[in-house]
Amino acid sequence: MFCKNRRTVLAAVIAATAYCTIPSALAAEPIKIGLVTALSGQSALSGEAITRGLSVAIDEINAKGGLLGGRKIELVRRDDEGNPTKGVTAARELIYKEKVAVIFGGLDTPVSIAIVRMANQEKVPFMGPWAAGTPITKNGTTPNFAFRVSAVDEIVDRGMLNYAQKTFKATKPGMILVNNSWGESNEKGLTAALSAQNMQAVGVEKFEATDVDVVPQLTRLKMAGADVLFMVGNVGPSAQVVKSLDRMGWKVPIVSHWGPAGGRFTELAGPSAKNVTFVQTYSFFGKQSAVGERVIKALKAKYPEIKSAEDITPAVGVANAYDAMQLAALAIANAGSTEGDAVRQGFYKIDRYEGLIKTYVKPFSTEVHDALTENDYVWAYFSDNHILPVGMASR
Amino acid sequence: MLVLSALISGLGLGSMYGLMALGFHVTYAVSGTVNFAQGSSMMLGAVLTFAFAQTLGWPIGLAIMLALLLCAAYGLLVEALAVRPFVKRGSDAWLMATVAMGIVLDNVVMFTFGKEPRSLHSPLAQTPLEIGGLGLGVYPLQIIIPVVGLCLAAGVHYLSRRTRWGTAMLAVVQNRDASRLMGIPVRRIVAGAFALSAVFAGVAGALIAPLVNVHSEMGTVFGLKAFAVAILGGIGSAWGVIVAGLLFGLMEAVIAATLGSGYTQIISFSVVIVALAVRPNGLFGRAQVRKV
Helix, strand or coil, rough: CCCHHHHHHHHHHHHHHHHHHHHHHHHHHCEEEEEEEECCCCHHHHHHHHHHHHHHHHHHHHHHCCCCCEEEEEEEEEEECHHHHHHHHHHHHHHHHHCCEEECCCCCCHHHHHHHEEEEEEEHCEEEECCCCCHHHCCCCCCCCCCEECCCCHHHHHHHHHHHHHHHHCCECCCCCCCCCCHHHHHHHHHHHHCCCCCCCEEEEEEECCCCCCCCHHHHHCCCCCCCEEEECCCHHHHHHHHHHHCCCCCCEEECCHHHCCCHHHHHHHHHHEEEEEEECCCCCCCCCCHHHHHHHHHHHHHHCCCHHHHHHHHHHHHHHHHHHHHHHHHHHHCCCCCCHHHHHHHCCCCCCECCEEECCCCCCCCCCCCCCCHHHHHEECCCCEEEECCCCCC | HHHHHHHHHHHHHHHHHHHHHHHHHHHHHHCCCCCCCCHHHHHHHHHHHHHHHHCCCCCCEEEHHHHHHHHHHHHHHHHHHHHHHHHHHHCCCCCHHCCCCCCCCHHHHHHHHHCCCCCCHHHHHHHCEEEEEEECCCHHHHHHHHHHHHHHHHHHHHHHHHHHHHHHHHHHCCCCCHHCCCCCHHHHHHHHHHHHHHHHHHHHHHHHHCCCCCCCCCHHHHHHHHHHHHHHHHCCHHHHHHHHHHHHHHHHHHHHHHHHHHHHHHHHHHHHHHHHHHHCCCCCCCCCCCCC
8 A cells, every 4th residue: 555655656746747847848948050151161261250140149039038938049050161062961960960940051152052952851941141152042942941141143143243334334244253053153143134234245264263373264354355354252262363363464343242251352362352342241330220239249249359340250141140040030939839841931921120231021932032132232342351331431 | 475374374383293293202212102191291381481471470581491391390290100100010001191191280270370261472473574564474483483393303313313311212212121231221211201202392382372372271182183293204203203293284274274274174184094094104104123
């Protein structure tokens, strides 16, 4: 009798403990957000910028009590070294082992394209805070789990042409593009933008990221009569293009995608770096909105090496990642769970969010997976090591 | 002008490959082993030159000398840790061990030097050369690089034929045991060959640093191409690897100038395969005679 009673009491205690503990354990279980980006190698600075933008946003969300009834957000980072194979391996680990709710990508379009394929198969939302390749979001898959808060090549390309025409009266543009899927994506975009205005490029030249000398390709463009160059490449290769132009003594205007913003462009390219105009989505210089002031303050507090706006670099990585994380958090809140398809639907239900780059009003729909438009871009240039919006100071 | 510029640029790149391939030759000739961390040694030469000259502001001559001394020390370390222990046991694991030493160095440099590419400023790579008012599209440094490459190859030739150290080296190549019996310090000769090999790669790194972006991964592709050049030239021939380096650099430059750089790897490595099919011991190598 005693034994029976003791067993009953024990079972009741265990049941009561489990009842009390399980919900609180669930509530305490963090929501993991994955980040697969370059944390080493030539593009490592971009990975650090994305990390900073995400971290500041996550700190804000957690300070307000987290999501889904008090669950904190936790960032899990993996290095893709700019390599698509390593990116997919890292994404697989984050999806299967870490069970991330949303997976963020990095700077490299080829890596993001490879991860998006897997994200669509595994029904895990992908958020691109940087890579601008058009096929990342326009990937032809239904349902599409890829979203982005960043520039989009085909829109940037139209912007590059408009800027070159307005500023430099360009009529015979030439293209100098890195030989990978990012370069290919922009070749298509620029060709389409030119065709829309009954124009065509006088030449399209490719270069490898490891090329020491780009003089041969540039000489062909010069001989073809190019009056402006459209450049697409990351910071290192873009610097090699500028150095090669210097060696040739050819002073031609360069309108670039945002590759130069990814590092010490002025040091790498030399004094002619200031002649390159490139696209950005945000600048921490000049008068800031209330959100801008708040983010700068948080960045300074969290990263003591940040003393002023010029230390927040590359700005696009920080700004895009901050807004992308806030939008992803709203999507999870709308979904009421971390289940992949529910979060995907949650993105469509975002009504309004007052962000850093802009105020987003219904930023996503089944047709639109890119939150930024042509009107959100800023043209910028390097003044010493600072990225300034065009027109802010004389060159 | 395009062709002339491509040729000068190709000669410069080719002598980089040749210098690094000369490092492969030196260790192979003396010990029958090669240092697959050559690419990393080249990177070390560039990174250290940058650190001493630009970060610390030391005179460039002193910076290069110190960088080369440290490259030599790295070569000695590779031999002591990644080659000697395995050769002693008759194992070929030094192949992987030298690759591993290179990867370790790349990562150590990444953590200490930083992740961002940097640029070494040099007055020899700022104003392009002109002839009769026409821009040649090349910096003075690009002319100096092949000259230094050829001078070093001549130096190795002189060293191996006209000095006691060189004679001892050749004796080690001929017969290790007999050399040891004659009082030649075989172990030191082999270690010296690895140090010299790393110095050659370091010279290549210090010379090319003002023309490229300096970062921890810059030696990977160079190391791979230099090994292809060493095999193409005939790894047992000092002049062979230098000439093959120059040919390889010129071939790359001409392909880039005529077809675009997207085709350089496809065509240049295909040519290497064809050349080796026709001459399996390389363009200037000789088949080894095995006495039974």
